[in-house]
Amino acid sequence: MADQQHDHSEDSQKQAKLLSQALPFMQRYEDCTIVVKYGGNAMGDAELGQAFARDVALLKQSGVNPIVVHGGGPQIGRMLSEMGIESKFEGGLRVTDERTVEIVEMVLAGSINKDIVAMINAEGEWAIGLCGKDGNMVFAEKAHKTFVDPDSNIERILDLGFVGDIVEVDRTLLDLLAKSEMIPVIAPVAPGRDGHTYNINADTFAGAIAGALNATRLLFLTDVPGVLDADGNLIKQLTVDEAKALIADGTVSGGMIPKVETCIHAIEAGVEGVVILNGKTAHAVLLELYTKHGAGTLIVR
Numbered sequence: 001m002a003d004q005q006h007d008h009s010e011d012s013q014k015q016a017k018l019l020s021q022a023l024p025f026m027q028r029y030e031d032c033t034i035v036v037k038y039g040g041n042a043m044g045d046a047e048l049g050q051a052f053a054r055d056v057a058l059l060k061q062s063g064v065n066p067i068v069v070h071g072g073g074p075q076i077g078r079m080l081s082e083m084g085i086e087s088k089f090e091g092g093l094r095v096t097d098e099r100t101v102e103i104v105e106m107v108l109a110g111s112i113n114k115d116i117v118a119m120i121n122a123e124g125e126w127a128i129g130l131c132g133k134d135g136n137m138v139f140a141e142k143a144h145k146t147f148v149d150p151d152s153n154i155e156r157i158l159d160l161g162f163v164g165d166i167v168e169v170d171r172t173l174l175d176l177l178a179k180s181e182m183i184p185v186i187a188p189v190a191p192g193r194d195g196h197t198y199n200i201n202a203d204t205f206a207g208a209i210a211g212a213l214n215a216t217r218l219l220f221l222t223d224v225p226g227v228l229d230a231d232g233n234l235i236k237q238l239t240v241d242e243a244k245a246l247i248a249d250g251t252v253s254g255g256m257i258p259k260v261e262t263c264i265h266a267i268e269a270g271v272e273g274v275v276i277l278n279g280k281t282a283h284a285v286l287l288e289l290y291t292k293h294g295a296g297t298l299i300v301r
């Protein structure tokens with residue numbers, strides 16, 4: 001019994017110390033908008049998912065305006081495969097025909113969106129699941145992507161079907177929610193003025209939302225610790241110019257290229273800082289925001 005009491009007081013001392021260290025950071029982000037992009041690769045583990053939901057709830061409780069934008073690429077791929085449809089990507093984007101966009105919307109705005117809402121609600125908060133269609137929040141148009149054939153050096157136009165580029169973000173609904181108890185959880189699906197539904201890369205979608213809201217931070221939860229240098233070491237901070245140089249010299253490659261490019265666009269659109277961090281680390285969001293050393297790579301102007 002005496003031992004237990006001792007443990008308790010040690011625990012509470014530790015907690016008090018942690019809290020006092022976190023306090024200045026909590027004050028720093030009070031009333032700030034923080035957009036968190038929760039990628040499909042960071043999902044899947046129930047315990048990690050609950051830790052993520054607890055972090056988002058704690059942000060709201062400490063006066064932040066958190067907005068979750070989620071992906072779900074691997075989950076869409078699994079559903080398509082169960083239905084006998086093969087996933088095809090061009091330049092990192094899913095080629096999306098009419099049947100595929102229906103399934104994308106079902107998986108993203110349906111099951112994944114509601115799972116995240118339920119996890120946050122289980123932490124005692126009020127999450128509300130949305131997509132670009134809700135409250136006329138986001139409008140898209142058919143994406144116009146080109147591709148330079150490395151063999152012939154000829155530029156080709158890519159027809160990705162119902163993949164969209166964002167052309168408009170209306171912040172009315174998100175401004176209303178910021179003043180309420182609600183935490184928006186947004187799926188990257190948006191309507192076009194042409195009446196079609198468009199599938200939008202979740203990183204791009206999160207960048208556009210963060211830019212339109214002049215967010216203080218945009219966090220990308222992925223499956224690596226952040227941007228790594230040529231020796232595989234984590235780079236703690238980068239300027240936009242340094243980030244561009246890492247793309248140009250090939251240090252940043254593959255899926256990290258569009259991610260870092262989205263970071264650069266978001267900063268140019270008015271986001272104060274963007275962080276790429278490992279969503280597979282429990283409580284990555286709190287470690288990034290509420291500790292001195294952060295958790296990932298911070299990119300700033």
Ligand SMILES: Nc1ncnc2c1ncn2[C@@H]1O[C@H](COP(=O)(O)OP(=O)(O)O)[C@@H](O)[C@H]1O
Pocket residue numbers: 039040041042203221222223224226227228229251252253254255256257259
């Ligand atoms: N310099 C780099 N630093 C970190 N990751 C890199 C780098 N260059 C390429 N990558 C790759 O980028 C991947 C992250 O991009 P991606 O798979 O598209 O993320 P997500 O699916 O979470 O959006 C990493 O898993 C890694 O393989």
Ligand SMILES: CC(=O)N[C@@H](CCC(=O)OP(=O)(O)O)C(=O)O
Pocket residue numbers: 038039040041070071072073074076092093094104163164188199200201202203
């Ligand atoms: C156009 C396009 O590629 N859309 C993505 C949307 C989901 C997404 O981006 O999810 P992650 O963040 O988990 O990768 C897709 O269909 O997979």
